[in-house]
Amino acid sequence: MIRLRKVDLSNVWDITRLSVRDDQQSFVASNSYSIIEAFASRESGHAALPFGLYDDDTLVGFVMFGYDYMDGDPEIARGNYLICRFMIDQRYQGKGLGKAALQACLRYLRTWPCGPATHCWLSYEKENTVAKAMYHAAGFRENGETSGEEIVAVCAL
Template structure:
């Protein structure tokens, strides 16, 4: 069972050391950059993903200042822990956290369509493409 934990001095270095597979690197912003982004954009909430006491991934979500809606900005599972269901479990946990805020009813994320595993994961959790494109990312919305 996974659990989401804040990034702290105790897990910072381990979190920024997580890596995706080589063919996924072009689709994922580094955890170090994401954590830095959360310091200048305090609306961003970075979390470490644990399976028991083992750090397996990273996720970050926020209320975007452009549209005042929730966005899942980052989700990555370390290359040594992929294909074990951690990504889906973490995604579902973040969705549940967001849904507790009844003042918002939309959740978005951006994905590179070439990242077939990510698209499959997001679709399996109820996200659909909404036709918007920002740079190289196609936008998906939770239905």
């Protein structure tokens, strides 16, 4: 069973050592970068919620959520949740863990950790066909917006 655990001193260094394959590097920032970004975002008054993804007690991936609008975001960001990072370590990919972790993430967001919302959004690069298939299977659909060069997809919460 997949569980989310907050990033703290007990797991942060293990999380920074998780990695994706070389050909996936351009699809997601490193976890170190994301955790630094989370710190700075919070200092600036924005929500940023980073978690380790665990398969029982084994650390297998990392996710980070945002909430509400920041400059440059698509309109769907207003009052809604964002999955801004999502990765499964290369050793654990292709075993159904990404799919299960995404469901666990949506369940967590439906507890409204930062307040109520109607939707969760995310963005992916058009070459990232694996992520697109996974998001589609979970109910995400493109809404016509973009975030930088990335395609925005949205799921009702």
